[in-house]
Amino acid sequence: MHKPKQDLEIELAIIEQAKKKPEAFGVLYEKYYKEIFYYINRRVDDVNTTSDLTSQVFYKAMVNLKSYKFKGFPFSSWLYRIATNQVNEFYRKSKNQRVINLEDQIILRLFGELEEQPEKEEDKTGLLISLLEELEEHEVQLLELRFFEEKPFKEVAFILDITENNAKVRTYRIIDKLKKLAKGIDPPEVNDFLTLCPVLTLFIMELIKQVPATI
């Protein structure tokens, strides 16, 4: 998300004003609330939890505003960084299952990167679910920022507090890992339902065995 230089300068002036007068922060709150809300909501299923976490993000931004230093990115990048940490903290404390929200566009984009094209749409979704299950949380986070949020590497690096090179290397490693996994994993199909439910298979086998005995 590239912003014109003038926009960044205006934003910087508001930040400087907000450092002295917290009420001025309201402009930034209005500007970025929805963006941050949706970003958190894509990672947390519940709307009320999203609302709480979003409020915490803006509160923390206000508290730490004095330490904010402009590094050529829009202010939202800093908010994304706080939001990412806030979501991580939420999952660390609650130990809930992490949520990943996939959309058709994201699935297409990822398959474009993977150079793998299953024929059916359902196959793509199934394959992607299997692939994501193999990734660590920090790897999913990087993919989300790069391919779901479509952030440039520079901004991804800033949000995750790593160098730009590191962000690139890590992303390509993940893509490589996914490519290798994609070659080895078959997408689960509806026909293979029994293979997905071993307990049900065993139960049916037992039934078949018992049928001749009853006859």
Next chain:
Amino acid sequence: MSNKYKININKPKPSEKEVDLHKNFNRVLSQYKRSHTNKRKPMHKILNKFNRFMSLFILIIVLFLVILFIKMYILDKKENEQQTPQPEIESVK
């Protein structure tokens, strides 16, 4: 089916109206003001600041004491030299 992650596909996002219902800058501002007015500087921060200047402060004090001691010693020596009577030279009879 999945264990590690809960994966939603094409889940509708909350409407803008719904998001607006949760937006409340005054709540965040009052939380900020509350925490800011009751904020006491934590002890470790005070000690850290104190530690930063402490070594320099001790060094200056030690230097000052050494110089003072040397000066006093020299003055004392001079006074002693002035006060002590010259030894009488016994004339050889």
